[in-house]
Amino acid sequence: MxxxxxxxxxxxxxxxxxxxxxxxxxxxxxxxxxxxxxxxxxxxxxxxxxxxxxxxxxxxxxxxxxxxxxxxxxxxxxxxxxxxxxxxxxxxxxxxxxxxxxxxxxxxxxxxxxxxxxxxxxxxxxxxxxxxxxxxxxxCNGGTTTPPTDPPTDPPTDPPTDPPTDPPTTNPPGAKVDNPYSGVPGYVNPEWKAKADAETGGSRISNNPTAVWLDRIAAINGTPDSSSNGAFGVRDHLDEALRQGAGYIQFVIYNLPGRDCSALASNGELGPDELPKYKAEYIDPIAAIQGESKYSSLRIINIIEIDSLPNLVTNTSDQAGGTVMCDTVKANGAYVNGVGYALAKLGAIGNVYNYIDAGHHGWLGWDSNFVPTANILKTAAVASGSTVNNVHGFITNTANYSALREPYFKITDNVNGQSVRQSKWVDWNFYVDELSFAQAFRNQLVSVGFNSNIGMLIDTSRNGWGGSARPTGPGATTSVDTYVNGGRIDRRAHLGNWCNQAGAGLGERPRANPETGIDAYVWVKPPGESDGSSKEIPNNEGKGFDRMCDPTYGGNARNGNNPSGALDNAPISGAWFSAQFQELMRNAYPAL
CATH class of the missing domain: 2.60.40.290 (Immunoglobulin-like)
Structure with missing residues (x-):
């Protein structure tokens, strides 16, 4: 993915x-x-x-x-x-x-x-x-003494970049708040909860809010015969959220034409030239339901099209491992215009909050990817009639495994005269963990024209890396590689590995305002749902077989030709994967 x-x-x-x-x-x-x-x-x-x-x-x-x-x-x-x-x-x-x-x-x-x-x-x-x-x-002698990594500190009398829709402290139904996660309980998906509760020990985590994935048109009204998603449709989830007394509910908007152009496991139902169908049969019906007045008291949070826009920067044919499909959707504007349309249509609803996917540090943490991705996110945000005011923030690490923090080494460390950036693991990246990347990327997004009070989300559903194999201190200073490899908590063979990773654990539990500039830690990828099948499995959801989900695969240019690190016997993406769920609980950090 x-x-x-x-x-x-x-x-x-x-x-x-x-x-x-x-x-x-x-x-x-x-x-x-x-x-x-x-x-x-x-x-x-x-x-x-x-x-x-x-x-x-x-x-x-x-x-x-x-x-x-x-x-x-x-x-x-x-x-x-x-x-x-x-x-x-x-x-x-x-x-x-x-x-x-x-x-x-x-x-x-x-x-x-x-x-x-x-x-x-x-x-x-x-x-x-x-x-x-x-x-x-x-x-120059004007400005602020606050470092740029702090959250927006403009006083109430400084109006230039504050959105005009910021409400007073007490918000009427449907009015936008600065942080939709703050001060209210999140929606617990009863379908995911039932699967988690059926697992030994699963009740310890089953009351955490997770996102609802709308990964095809049929999911809007519910797909009771599906192997990967249940009978509830959008309206069912919203009704259940009201019944629970939830303050917010999260949906993943995930059905672009030519979806996930560089990975087969999560390909979608729409071809690259089906943008009109995406608009009329997917986005419009979702917007119609989310806009119903009975739901105006809910904060409806949409995670917009994960993996899409960064692929246009890193996975076209002029890049290592690029694909023809990524070339196609870049050339025909399917991703940019699709995202823009989704932002405009959904953002017009007073109680909807849109967060666009922004990759992760192991994907975009180099200068050649970081700034161009921020620029293309801005391009999409103002496409198809949208404006930056339809973007409440961004999310990183969606359905991924990048460590929130690396406690035992930092990007400025040197070993025997060599920067940690020279290690094989870091490979000249400017970041070693997801928190520092998300905070820095937020600054870059503001600099290219997004509102100064945008917030970031980090998906922490599978990036805990706990258990008995978790390092307890820095690595040996024999070389820069022994130092980094001995101390890093992210135990993947390579940062490019993304499918059902062995050894991973649950990360920080969902909570609001955990760090400067971060609206929330979230579980957008519901723990226990597969990233993709470890072998080809015929299905009617358009989901292919990607060798990165095959535990016997030796890798490709995008992961430095390293082993995939994937678990065996995995079902198609989105389907329940009991073995992975149990492993995530065993390796949770903080521990359960």
């Missing part, structure tokens, strides 16, 4: 613009003034250092009058600091003085708008951070 593009060969990749805020060696912000000058800015400068080199990321926020073209200037404190290769600006350096001029696509900055640039640099002696910046010749 969640596929990954492996970068070819170890390299010092260009850093992602705006992504270094959580992994930086330090942070510089410019102090606050009360009034805007004609030109005024707030600068956040972060760096990730290694011996003799560094990556710098700079976020420019315009807090003055609108700009049509800009030049940023600064002076390096040390004469041995040099810009070597940059992105998102044209760089020149004379002595210690550096200028960065805007490109054609990022020169226009409205009041309150931000953009991110960055560069790879070299240093000798030391690498102190510049402390003063100019924008169009004017010294």
């Amino acid at each position: 969640n596929v990954w593009r492996r970068l070819s060969g170890p390299r010092r990749a260009l850093a992602l613009a705006g992504a270094g805020a959580l992994v930086a060696g330090g942070l510089v912000t410019i102090p606050v003034t009360a009034a805007h000058a004609a030109t005024q800015c707030d600068i956040a400068y972060t760096s990730n250092d290694w011996p003799g080199g560094f990556t710098a990321n700079i976020t420019i926020k315009n807090v003055g009058d609108p700009l049509n073209g800009w030049t940023l200037g600064w002076t390096f404190p040390n004469s041995g600091q040099r810009v070597q290769q940059g992105w998102s600006a044209t760089y020149t350096q004379s002595g210690s003085q550096v200028t960065a001029r805007s490109m054609s696509y990022n020169g226009t900055l409205a009041t309150g708008a931000s953009t991110s640039i960055g560069f790879n640099g070299a240093w000798s002696g030391s690498n102190p951070k510049p402390t003063s910046f100019t924008l169009n010749g004017v010294v």
